Amino acid sequence: MSLTQEPIADAKPEPKSGAAGAAKFAGSESRKYNYFDPKGRRATHYEDMTVDVQPDPARYLLQDWIINFADGTPTYSQSWTQAKSSNWHLFRAVDQEWERTHYQRQSTIVGMIANVTENGRRSGAVKRFDRAWVKVLQDHLGAYKHAEFGLGMATMQAQRYGYTQMINNAILTNSSYKLRFAQDLTLYLGEIGLDLDKFDQDAGKAHWLDDPLWQGVRRLIETIGGSTDYLEQYFAVNVVFEPLVGELFRSGFVMQVAASQNDFMTPAVVSAAEGDYERNLANTIELYRILVNDEHHAEVNRVLFEGWVNKYGTLATEAAYQLQPIWSQPRVKIAPFVDALEQSHDRLRAIGAEIGIDVSSVVPTR
Amino acid sequence: MSASLSLTKITSQKGMSIADAAKRTADLGWTPSYVQEAMTFPTDYKIKKAPRDPMKQVLRSYFPMQEEKDNRVYGALDAALRGDMFRNVEPRWVEWMKLFLSIIPFPEISAARSMAMVARLAPGEELRTGFTMQMVDEFRHSTIQMNLKKWYMENYIDPSGFDITEAAFGKCYATTIGRQFAEGFVTGDAITSANIYLTVVAETGFTNTLFVAMPSEAARNGDYALPTVFLSVQSDESRHIGNGHSMLMSIINDPDNHQLIERDLKYAFWQNHAIIDAAVGTIVEYGTTNRDKNKESYAELWHRWIYEDYYRTYMLPLEKYGIKIHHDDVNAAWDRIVKKNYVHKTAQFFSVGWPVAFWRQEAMTERDFEWFEHKYPGWYAEFGNYWKWYAKLSQPGEQNILFNQEVGYVYPHRCWSCLVPCLIREDIKTDTVDGKLYTYCSEVCRWTHKTAFAAEYEGRPTPAMGRFSGRREWEDCYHGWDLADALVDLGFVRSDGKTLVPQPHLHFDDSKMWTLDHVRGNTLGSPLRTLREMTPEAREASLATYRAGFTITSPN
Ligand SMILES: [Fe+2]
Ligand SMILES: [Fe+2]
Ligand SMILES: [Zn+2]
Numbered sequence: 001m002s003l004t005q006e007p008i009a010d011a012k013p014e015p016k017s018g019a020a021g022a023a024k025f026a027g028s029e030s031r032k033y034n035y036f037d038p039k040g041r042r043a044t045h046y047e048d049m050t051v052d053v054q055p056d057p058a059r060y061l062l063q064d065w066i067i068n069f070a071d072g073t074p075t076y077s078q079s080w081t082q083a084k085s086s087n088w089h090l091f092r093a094v095d096q097e098w099e100r101t102h103y104q105r106q107s108t109i110v111g112m113i114a115n116v117t118e119n120g121r122r123s124g125a126v127k128r129f130d131r132a133w134v135k136v137l138q139d140h141l142g143a144y145k146h147a148e149f150g151l152g153m154a155t156m157q158a159q160r161y162g163y164t165q166m167i168n169n170a171i172l173t174n175s176s177y178k179l180r181f182a183q184d185l186t187l188y189l190g191e192i193g194l195d196l197d198k199f200d201q202d203a204g205k206a207h208w209l210d211d212p213l214w215q216g217v218r219r220l221i222e223t224i225g226g227s228t229d230y231l232e233q234y235f236a237v238n239v240v241f242e243p244l245v246g247e248l249f250r251s252g253f254v255m256q257v258a259a260s261q262n263d264f265m266t267p268a269v270v271s272a273a274e275g276d277y278e279r280n281l282a283n284t285i286e287l288y289r290i291l292v293n294d295e296h297h298a299e300v301n302r303v304l305f306e307g308w309v310n311k312y313g314t315l316a317t318e319a320a321y322q323l324q325p326i327w328s329q330p331r332v333k334i335a336p337f338v339d340a341l342e343q344s345h346d347r348l349r350a351i352g353a354e355i356g357i358d359v360s361s362v363v364p365t366r
Numbered sequence: 367m368s369a370s371l372s373l374t375k376i377t378s379q380k381g382m383s384i385a386d387a388a389k390r391t392a393d394l395g396w397t398p399s400y401v402q403e404a405m406t407f408p409t410d411y412k413i414k415k416a417p418r419d420p421m422k423q424v425l426r427s428y429f430p431m432q433e434e435k436d437n438r439v440y441g442a443l444d445a446a447l448r449g450d451m452f453r454n455v456e457p458r459w460v461e462w463m464k465l466f467l468s469i470i471p472f473p474e475i476s477a478a479r480s481m482a483m484v485a486r487l488a489p490g491e492e493l494r495t496g497f498t499m500q501m502v503d504e505f506r507h508s509t510i511q512m513n514l515k516k517w518y519m520e521n522y523i524d525p526s527g528f529d530i531t532e533a534a535f536g537k538c539y540a541t542t543i544g545r546q547f548a549e550g551f552v553t554g555d556a557i558t559s560a561n562i563y564l565t566v567v568a569e570t571g572f573t574n575t576l577f578v579a580m581p582s583e584a585a586r587n588g589d590y591a592l593p594t595v596f597l598s599v600q601s602d603e604s605r606h607i608g609n610g611h612s613m614l615m616s617i618i619n620d621p622d623n624h625q626l627i628e629r630d631l632k633y634a635f636w637q638n639h640a641i642i643d644a645a646v647g648t649i650v651e652y653g654t655t656n657r658d659k660n661k662e663s664y665a666e667l668w669h670r671w672i673y674e675d676y677y678r679t680y681m682l683p684l685e686k687y688g689i690k691i692h693h694d695d696v697n698a699a700w701d702r703i704v705k706k707n708y709v710h711k712t713a714q715f716f717s718v719g720w721p722v723a724f725w726r727q728e729a730m731t732e733r734d735f736e737w738f739e740h741k742y743p744g745w746y747a748e749f750g751n752y753w754k755w756y757a758k759l760s761q762p763g764e765q766n767i768l769f770n771q772e773v774g775y776v777y778p779h780r781c782w783s784c785l786v787p788c789l790i791r792e793d794i795k796t797d798t799v800d801g802k803l804y805t806y807c808s809e810v811c812r813w814t815h816k817t818a819f820a821a822e823y824e825g826r827p828t829p830a831m832g833r834f835s836g837r838r839e840w841e842d843c844y845h846g847w848d849l850a851d852a853l854v855d856l857g858f859v860r861s862d863g864k865t866l867v868p869q870p871h872l873h874f875d876d877s878k879m880w881t882l883d884h885v886r887g888n889t890l891g892s893p894l895r896t897l898r899e900m901t902p903e904a905r906e907a908s909l910a911t912y913r914a915g916f917t918i919t920s921p922n
Binding site: 053065068075098103122156175184 | 382391393394400406430452471472480481494502535536821831833837862867873
């Protein structure tokens with residue numbers, strides 16, 4: 001037999017190009033990732049970038065996980081949350097983020113904040129802030145930035161543990177948003193401080209650590225950071241902390257009150273966090289709604305989540321009441337605490353209804 | 367008004383310096399007093415404050431900088447299509463991207479996950495902040511690579527193999543080494559995995575071969591997309607290397623940690639060598655059509671990047687902290703590459719296994735022979751006949767090498783540590799762990815399983831250390847299976863239900879392509895099972911024969 005390949009009779013001429021369509025043969029038109037079921041009729045780009053990148057022995061991981069922790073726990077384990085699922089792979093992030101959309105959005109936000117800060121400062125706006133308000137920003141917005149940072153670190157921790165790539169990446173982008181916002185606030189306060197005669201950059205942290213008004217929030221944040229259940233952490237952040245404390249302070253106080261204190265800059269900076277939260281909340285509701293409707297574990301999950309509502313809701317409610325005196329610190333008082341609190345309760349009720357869990361242990365049914 | 371007065375000069379106002387901004391953001395952390403952070407990532411190391419913090423950076427400059435990098439990448443991909451890149455691309459090259467790009471997004475995202483582990487342990491807030499940015503970077507790397515892969519699938523002549531990519535990654539006989547690599551970043555002792563194995567060795571030492579050697583070779587094969595994406599990825603690495611070095615500095619001053627650092631550097635260096643050099647070496651040397659004798663061979667690249675840059679300028683200076691560096695391992699790795707033909711034997715193994723791959727592997731030709739002989743004198747005598755056989759047996763219906771008694775190739779044992787087979791036959795080692803017999807490609811791999819990944823190290827308890835687990839020998843998964851049935855189970859069959867995804871050639875023509883019928887009737891088996899079942903005497907004899915190697919017959 002000769003070494004060179006025999007030309008096969010009737011063979012077509014070999015294509016000169018490596019481009020799609022240059023030849024037709026078995027499989028030459030298979031141009032879609034075909035190993036997962038898209039959520040909609042067609043796979044989205046986000047799904048293509050995300051689904052199955054973290055493998056699972058129940059899907060394609062033929063050899064199982066090949067390294068264990070010393071106690072026998074594999075690289076990824078369903079035991080890292082008390083929640084149960086018949087199919088962890090159902091979840092898709094509603095915000096559909098992959099790297100490009102994430103950097104575009106984050107970059108747009110930091111650009112927006114830089115513009116607001118620069119233009120505001122240039123027009124002398126900071127110097128026209130009400131004196132009492134400046135102290136509120138210094139002490140309390142300054143303290144609040146640490147809460148955002150704490151949640152950024154808690155979600156960073158949580159993104160190591162999820163059972164699918166979709167869950168972990170949604171938690172990862174949540175972490176990235178929180179960490180950015182904590183830094184946004186830090187740098188914003190640092191820069192407006194340059195325009196003010198007396199502005200203590202260290203006051204915020206001091207209030208965070210020692211002011212009785214903030215100890216409830218700090219206890220809540222540290223409790224979330226101390227949890228070893230990643231879905232409990234993600235839940236506590238977005239289902240409980242955000243409506244009962246985060247939005248309460250950001251929307252129910254800062255954004256409503258600032259304008260009357262001659263401050264149009266701070267609401268623009270803080271509004272970015274509200275935009276972030278809308279996306280993180282949508283992802284969160286989607287994930288927990290799936291678990292509460294699980295064909296085998298619906299009841300277990302519902303009871304578990306309602307327990308988390310109670311555990312973190314109790315801490316958050318206490319924290320919210322401790323913050324109440326802040327509402328009377330600005331010179332011009334326009335937003336009563338009770339109204340803001342009622343709104344935050346409505347928000348929690350709405351979230352509970354969308355997930356399908358009872359939140360009445362924390363906020364009585366109306 | 368004077369023209370030299372620019373707009374920015376007129377409008378500029380005093381802002382915060384970058385150092386001040388970094389200092390302020392680093393002050394966001396605090397020591398909890400109500401509830402301690404969960405210490406969920408175990409380590410046997412003791413961590414102290416690092417003498418110096420890593421690079422200072424804040425997210426408000428980070429995000430726009432990364433978005434700008436992204437814009438350049440996506441702009442270049444568009445330009446490549448407008449320039450009809452795929453008309454001139456070398457299919458031999460793109461086929462190997464089916465393997466490479468199936469592997470790499472998982473190690474990348476594992477690096478993101480592992481940042482949680484080192485962030486919890488980081489002794490300073492600036493370092494912690496560095497790890498948070500690295501987490502987002504690695505998310506970038508993973509998804510930007512998935513995007514590149516999809517782009518090849520949409521535009522390259524043969525999308526089969528790209529279309530099943532993540533499923534194939536979980537199942538293939540070759541991707542198993544990539545999974546060992548990635549799981550190594552996130553499982554077991556947090557410092558061993560997320561600091562020493564991932565950053566101090568993989569990122570600092572081996573990303574140059576991954577993300578620089580590979581792109582250069584891509585460009586020589588008409589692929590301008592891979593360089594665009596991977597050089598952009600590589601541009602993030604200097605920050606990661608800085609993070610890892612700071613973390614290393616926070617453990618290196620405590621003599622109590624030295625034993626563990628030495629253990630982990632030894633394990634991590636050797637395993638990175640075994641895995642990265644097998645995969646990248648093969649792709650760069652055998653996935654190319656460029657046979658320019660003036661370009662550096664993989665061995666030459668290795669000498670420059672691993673030996674000169676990494677070993678001499680990064681590892682050796684660690685000796686001044688009292689760390690024993692395993693010079694003998696570095697030399698042994700070098701010997702494996704230049705004297706023992708590690709890369710060539712890996713390429714040979716991959717090609718023997720072509721039917722259970724999910725990309726096409728073309729035979730080496732006379733042009734290739736000449737280049738290999740020039741760069742690696744003696745290559746032709748050892749591998750010439752093999753590749754002639756491979757070409758001859760690439761026609762559908764021939765008995766392929768895996769089962770062909772005439773050729774003389776002996777299917778290798780797997781190394782239980784690095785998961786690359788024991789290709790340097792004379793170096794095979796065996797040992798028993800927990801009463802079971804295992805095979806290893808080398809002494810260091812034997813030591814890795816038996817001594818390093820254990821509950822105790824040189825008499826010192828190491829409760830945080832991980833363990834090897836799972837069905838690590840791929841061949842065991844299909845022991846006793848007919849090859850055709852295994853291929854159906856693997857999902858390596860094209861959309862017509864019979865033509866194989868892998869092919870031993872680059873003919874884009876149904877009449878030349880192998881189908882299930884061409885491979886049916888051959889039974890796969892596990893060499894380790896067979897070895898374990900032998901009597902001790904028979905086993906010794908079998909290993910002696912294995913060490914003696916094999917001879918490829920003349921195909922004429
Ligand atoms: Fe990376
Ligand atoms: Fe990296
Ligand atoms: Zn090995």
